Amino acid sequence: MEKELESLKHLFKQEFSKMVAVISRLFGLQHIEIAEDIVSETFLLASETWGMKGLPPNPTAWLYTVAKQKAIHHFRRNKIFDTKVLPEITVRQELTDEAEALSFSQENIQDSQLQMLFAVCNPAIASEAQIGLALRILCGFGIDEIAEAFLSNKETINKRLFRAKEKLRAEKIKMELPPENDIPQRLDNVLHIIYLLFSEGYYSQTQNQILQQDLCLEALRLGLMLAAYDKTNLPKTNALIALMCFHASRFNARQAGEGEVVLYEAQNESLWDYSLINQGIHFLQLSAEGNEVSSYHLEARIAYWHCIKEDTPEKWNEILQLYNALLMINYSPSVALNRTFALYKANGQHEALAEAEKLKLENNHFYYVLLGELYKNIDNKKAKASFEKAFQLAKTDTEKQGIQAQLNRFTDEHTH
Amino acid sequence: MxxxxxxxxxxxxxxxxxxxxxxxxxTKKWQDWAGGIAAEGKLGNKGSRLAQEGKVLKPGGVITDGPFVExxxxxxxxxxxxxxxxxxxxxxxxGCPVLETGGSVEIREIVL
Structure with missing residues (x-):
């Protein structure tokens, strides 16, 4: 029984988005909620049936067959198929009945998912809810998981998802790929959403590490989906994939370093996932084609250098230059802080301190952690005061613990 | 701003x-200097380096290779x-590296 439930949970993650995409493709995005309901009902039936009879020989085929029956039944009963869908698709595909059109072939699944990806990432519906919608529709996350990832509650998430779907309808978003010439530009928004999904997982404030990792791996899967399709397999797509591989390779090492603020420094590189690093290098090489240097290219190369543990002047100067270039494309306080840290490693403490003092990111606890680090041995009083300020501003217990550890080291070493 | x-x-x-x-x-000096301005969030446009060669057009259709002589x-x-x-x-x-090689920086407000 437990085994059945476990595999059902796994199947749900894996199949939910595929099934919703295929059903929505045929019946239209305006019926996306019905598609979700049909798939959820299918899984409910599966849990009841399989719980009693055990797993069928081919669980996925079972799910597809049941979902198909349910979808046809629903849409026939509501005459949606006959009056709305059929007139359109007969012109398009010369299909005469829905059973034929509602195919769960590999090809149709792939096409439908790709179309769904572009639909959900349509800039016309851009809002705070878009990430939530992507998590739900593209990655099959449960409402409670999404709520946990956003440190929110189910009610709020449900409301947000509802609004996002309303927007899909209001903007008349269709499930289709953009015209070929528009793909490079429309792809930017898709890549951006995938990037946000990944970041949501990687820097999420939830303490649930399995959930964090799931989020990141789902983002990576979406990226790979784009790379598998010729027209979306562009250098910037490969750069984003490389970036995600390099970061994801440090998952286990990061978790070992829990409680440390400067996580990377404390990492044990034997815990790095070298198959992901190699996959990252592969995609980084692919990303080098063409002339475009996107922020993903720069971030991927920064992440690549972080996969080389040995500190050399070359490494830190490369990282510094990449951060310089990244800041010129896109300023953000965290990039400015990382750049200043790289400046410290490449050009020395005094130069970095002078630059850090200019940043004045006064409500940012990471800023004070950096200042504390840079004042060390130059002005220990200020160093300690900076860490104290960082402690006040820190948001989570983990962060506070890490800063406290720095403060303790202070009273032990520096003042005697 | x-x-x-x-x-x-x-x-x-x-x-x-x-x-x-x-x-x-x-090159590194230039990049580090501009990177520092960008890190303060004060970079408006990363600008361009200009090639050494150029032409100057003057009234009356007089074209010279540049203002170098004057x-x-x-x-x-x-x-x-x-x-x-x-x-x-x-x-x-x-901190602009041009100052280290005897050059100067002219600062002008852009009037929209």
Whole structure:
């Protein structure tokens, strides 16, 4: 029984988005909620049936067959198929009945998912809810998981998802790929959403590490989906994939370093996932084609250098230059802080301190952690005061613990 | 926040005579300096370096190869910074590597 439930949970993650995409493709995005309901009902039936009879020989085929029956039944009963869908698709595909059109072939699944990806990432519906919608529709996350990832509650998430779907309808978003010439530009928004999904997982404030990792791996899967399709397999797509591989390779090492603020420094590189690093290098090489240097290219190369543990002047100067270039494309306080840290490693403490003092990111606890680090041995009083300020501003217990550890080291070493 | 154009002027500087290593070091100086401005969130436009060759068109259709004969320094490149005052923009220009090779930075507010 437990085994059945476990595999059902796994199947749900894996199949939910595929099934919703295929059903929505045929019946239209305006019926996306019905598609979700049909798939959820299918899984409910599966849990009841399989719980009693055990797993069928081919669980996925079972799910597809049941979902198909349910979808046809629903849409026939509501005459949606006959009056709305059929007139359109007969012109398009010369299909005469829905059973034929509602195919769960590999090809149709792939096409439908790709179309769904572009639909959900349509800039016309851009809002705070878009990430939530992507998590739900593209990655099959449960409402409670999404709520946990956003440190929110189910009610709020449900409301947000509802609004996002309303927007899909209001903007008349269709499930289709953009015209070929528009793909490079429309792809930017898709890549951006995938990037946000990944970041949501990687820097999420939830303490649930399995959930964090799931989020990141789902983002990576979406990226790979784009790379598998010729027209979306562009250098910037490969750069984003490389970036995600390099970061994801440090998952286990990061978790070992829990409680440390400067996580990377404390990492044990034997815990790095070298198959992901190699996959990252592969995609980084692919990303080098063409002339475009996107922020993903720069971030991927920064992440690549972080996969080389040995500190050399070359490494830190490369990282510094990449951060310089990244800041010129896109300023953000965290990039400015990382750049200043790289400046410290490449050009020395005094130069970095002078630059850090200019940043004045006064409500940012990471800023004070950096200042504390840079004042060390130059002005220990200020160093300690900076860490104290960082402690006040820190948001989570983990962060506070890490800063406290720095403060303790202070009273032990520096003042005697 | 206003925008200011920083114009880098320099007497003829023989970049070609620099060793590869010196050239890299000089490039790094420029990048680190501009990166520092960007890190403060005050970079408006990363600007461009200008090629050494150029033409100048004067009234009456007179074209010369450049202003080199008449003025001591020529325009080498530009950058746009964001700041509230001319004074602050001037402070940002401090540390510009062109100053180390005898050049100057002209700071002008961009009037929209």
């Amino acid at each position: 206003k925008e200011f154009l920083l114009l880098f002027r320099q007497a003829d500087f023989a970049y070609r005579d620099l060793s590869a290593e010196d050239f890299r070091a000089l 003025i001591r320094e020529r325009l080498g490149g530009f950058l746009v910074v964001k700041s509230d005052t001319l004074e602050e923009a001037t402070t940002l220009a401090h």
